[in-house]
Each structure stands twice: as structure tokens, then as C-alpha cells.
Amino acid sequence: MEHPCYKCGAAVEDGTAFCSQCNAPQIRVGGGESEAETIAPSQLVNRIAPAGVIQWSQALPATAFAGVIAGLLMFIPLGAFGLGMAAGGILAVLFYRRRNPGMGVTPGMGARLGAASGALGFGVFAVFTAIEVLVFHSGGELRAALLQAIEQSAARSSEPQAQQLLEYLKTPPGLALMMGLGLFLMLIVFLVVSSLAGAVAAALLRRRDRL
Numbered sequence: 773m774e775h776p777c778y779k780c781g782a783a784v785e786d787g788t789a790f791c792s793q794c795n796a797p798q799i800r801v802g803g804g805e806s807e808a809e810t811i812a813p814s815q816l817v818n819r820i821a822p823a824g825v826i827q828w829s830q831a832l833p834a835t836a837f838a839g840v841i842a843g844l845l846m847f848i849p850l851g852a853f854g855l856g857m858a859a860g861g862i863l864a865v866l867f868y869r870r871r872n873p874g875m876g877v878t879p880g881m882g883a884r885l886g887a888a889s890g891a892l893g894f895g896v897f898a899v900f901t902a903i904e905v906l907v908f909h910s911g912g913e914l915r916a917a918l919l920q921a922i923e924q925s926a927a928r929s930s931e932p933q934a935q936q937l938l939e940y941l942k943t944p945p946g947l948a949l950m951m952g953l954g955l956f957l958m959l960i961v962f963l964v965v966s967s968l969a970g971a972v973a974a975a976l977l978r979r980r981d982r983l
Contacts, residue, residue: 826881827872834867835888842889842966843896857962860893861886861969869977876978879971886970890962897962898955 774783779796788798842860864885869877877885 826868826884827875830871831864831868831885831888834871835864835885836892838863838867838889839892840896842893842962843900846893846897847900854961854965857890857893857965858969860889860962861966861971862973864889864966865970865973865977876981877974878978879975882970882972882974883967884970886966886968886973887963889970890964890966891959893966894959894962897958 773786775786775798776782777784777791777794777796777798780791780794782791782793784791784798790796791798838860841863842856845856845859848856861882865877865882868885869875
């Protein structure tokens with residue numbers, strides 16, 4: 773038996789979960805003695821989803837909360853060693869799973885959730901770092917640390933080109949360039965560590981569910 777898709781009108785075999793033309797959900801529920809009716813897509817968000825597909829309407833709040841926690845953890849002693857980034861990826865998977873208890877999370881989904889939390893966590897970290905520099909005037913200490921690192925590098929190198937580069941890095945534009953590169957590298961590390969942590973967390977959850 774066939775029935776028309778409620779969205780595009782194409783013929784769909786009874787018992788088929790999704791329309792082959794528009795991929796609209798075709799799940800039906802009984803209505804007592806009345807004829808079965810099709811559930812609207814907005815009612816299916818937490819009931820069914822294709823395997824491996826993230827429901828971002830549910831994932832964004834989870835990854836945002838995890839990202840905020842990850843960014844704040846970066847300001848504690850152990851958090852700066854990658855634990856805050858890893859925590860963001862793990863929490864993103866756990867929070868998403870909590871919002872969707874019946875949905876399996878694959879390692880690939882966990883990696884994407886972790887990457888999203890890593891990007892948001894880096895944003896939180898960058899904002900609070902800027903506040904710390906502007907409000908608490910810690911920029912001078914950061915500049916002194918960068919200059920010390922440059923001078924140490926200059927002392928170990930005798931190449932004229934290297935000396936010219938190091939001298940440029942001592943200038944305000946050079947220091948700004950170093951800080952920009954540092955933030956970019958921090959973003960990459962955030963994404964990589966959070967993605968790996970999210971994938972591992974998802975794999976462990978799947979393994980636990982199979983036991």
C-alpha cells in the first residue's frame with residue numbers, strides 16, 4: 773500500500789520512514805479508532821533522525837554550554853594544559869546525549885560536536901583574555917614575555933636574516949603579528965583536542981550501550 777507524502781505529495785510505501793523525493797519523515801501514530809495521522813517534522817526532532825546526522829537545534833545549546841565551560845577552564849592551572857579543551861569535547865557529547873537520550877552518537881558525530889564546542893570555547897577564551905589585557909592591564913607582562921622569548925631566540929641564532937626577522941618582531945607590528953599567530957595556533961589546538969575528545973567520548977558511550 774502507498775500513501776502520499778504530506779510534504780511533496782509523492783507516493784510513499786507504507787512503513788517507509790522517509791520520503792524518497794524530499795526526505796520528509798513519514799512516521800505515523802495511531803489515533804485510537806480514527807485514521808492514523810502523520811507527525812509534523814517539528815514533533816520528530818527528538819524521536820527519529822537518520823543515523824549519523826546531528827540535530828543542530830539540539831546540539832547548539834549543548835555545544836555552547838560545553839564551550840563556555842571549556843573557555844573558563846583554560847584560566848585554571850590544569851586547564852591550560854589541554855584539559856579544558858578536552859573537557860569541552862567530552863561535555864558537548866554528554867550534553868547532546870542528555871538532550872537526545874534515545875539517539876546514538878557516532879565517533880564522527882562526537883568529533884563534530886567537539887569541534888563546535890572547541891570553536892565556541894576558543895571564543896570565550898579570547899574574549900576573557902582581551903578583557904584581562906584591557907581591564908587588568910596584563911598586556912605589559914605579555915609583551916615583556918614575548919620580548920624575552922625573542923631575545924633568547926636572537927642569542928641562539930647568528931644568521932643575518934634571522935636577526936632581521938627577530939628585530940622586526942620586537943616592533944609593535946611584529947608583536948601584534950606574533951599575538952595573532954599565537955591566537956590562530958590556539959584555535960587550531962582547541963579544535964583538534966576538542967574533536968578528538970568528543971570522538972573518544974562518543975566511542976566509549978557506544979561501547980557502553982552495547983554491553
